[in-house]
């Protein structure tokens with residue numbers, strides 16, 4: 001049975017592992033440098049001595065993500081960027097119920113969609129055309145006037161807002177819950193996970209080098225500090241860590257870290273409006289309700305500066321916070337529960353994401369560099385990886401297919 005090794009268990013590695021586990025004839029192993037408790041904190045609750053207003057680093061970027069899927073309402077209209085987005089949104093609508101059925105655990109998400117608040121500088125004609133185009137593509141995007149916005153969402157401050165776009169099929173998914181479900185479901189389907197296992201190198205395999213346990217001629221050997229694993233396929237999904245494990249002699253995979261901070265806040269009482277809030281987005285600031293009291297707000301986009309350590313900039317987080325209050329004034333009363341930051345993997349010389357075979361290694365696949373959209377693009381990435389491997393993923397159960405959302 002061909003052996004697939006996946007390096008990294010962020011959202012990309014875990015999604016690929018789960019999707020490939022739906023095929024009966026693959027043996028799959030995931031190698032992840034972080035301990036299992038990073039992914040299942042209930043097994044070893046972290047002792048948090050941190051101040052809620054002082055951001056702590058989440059070393060797995062997927063745990064730092066807000067989990068907002070700007071798919072149908074993205075401005076991408078055609079080509080690779082749109083194809084990946086629409087494939088992912090379609091798959092998420094079947095994936096969430098599928099994972100819940102397998103694990104018995106619901107995955108925390110907000111099905112109210114996304115609401116983009118448009119200000120005077122927005123090209124309203126462009127947005128109206130996009131709504132029509134999405135309808136012709138089988139999706140739904142609703143144009144809302146200022147009056148409609150006010151009636152439906154009275155808690156929002158609409159000063160400077162000229163219209164809104166509601167995208168009922170886009171989602172907000174809590175990434176840690178999704179990751180846990182993917183790992184649990186993949187495990188049930190036979191995937192082996194090795195945590196606290198950092199990959200040090202990947203090298204092409206010559207017969208004499210194959211580990212003695214290998215019964216065939218593997219294509220590559222994956223070395224960790226203590227072990228060597230033979231593999232027929234190696235999928236490098238190690239986020240920013242990918243560059244360090246590509247085989248020697250390869251052109252480097254150029255990725256830069258782009259820092260992002262987020263905040264969780266809590267209201268003492270629910271909002272006045274009767275319609276539950278979708279994720280609200282204005283000028284690239286997102287307010288994502290988790291329930292009636294807790295909200296995630298973010299995120300900053302902080303690029304590395306020459307000869308300066310990349311550390312969270314308090315002033316940028318403050319700006320995000322002030323813009324969020326300007327949009328939803330009730331937040332001014334909220335208390336901060338937590339702030340955190342993570343590092344997004346951004347390709348330096350090519351568009352995000354990188355999903356391709358490594359030059360000269362037909363069985364080593366790069367699946368990295370998802371920058372600001374790794375949660376969104378994970379299912380489509382798994383589909384592309386399977387295509388590169390020459391295997392077809394089974395079609396998802398029709399029961400969870402894309403619905404038209406609430407009016």
Ligand SMILES: Cc1cc2nc3c(=O)[nH]c(=O)nc-3n(C[C@H](O)[C@H](O)[C@H](O)COP(=O)(O)OP(=O)(O)OC[C@H]3O[C@@H](n4cnc5c(N)ncnc54)[C@H](O)[C@@H]3O)c2cc1C
Nearest residue numbers: 008010012033061062066067068199239241260374375376
């Ligand atoms: C503040 C913030 C907000 C964001 N919001 C969103 C959002 O709303 N929507 C969205 O779609 N995206 C969002 N993103 C982007 C998203 O987080 C990333 O694109 C995505 O998490 C990348 O996933 P990944 O699996 O490639 O990397 P990671 O999640 O970093 O996973 C890589 C894994 O590989 C492991 N690894 C690394 N090196 C090795 C090695 N040598 N051996 C073994 N394991 C290794 C790491 O420990 C890690 O677990 C946000 C990011 C940030 C920081």
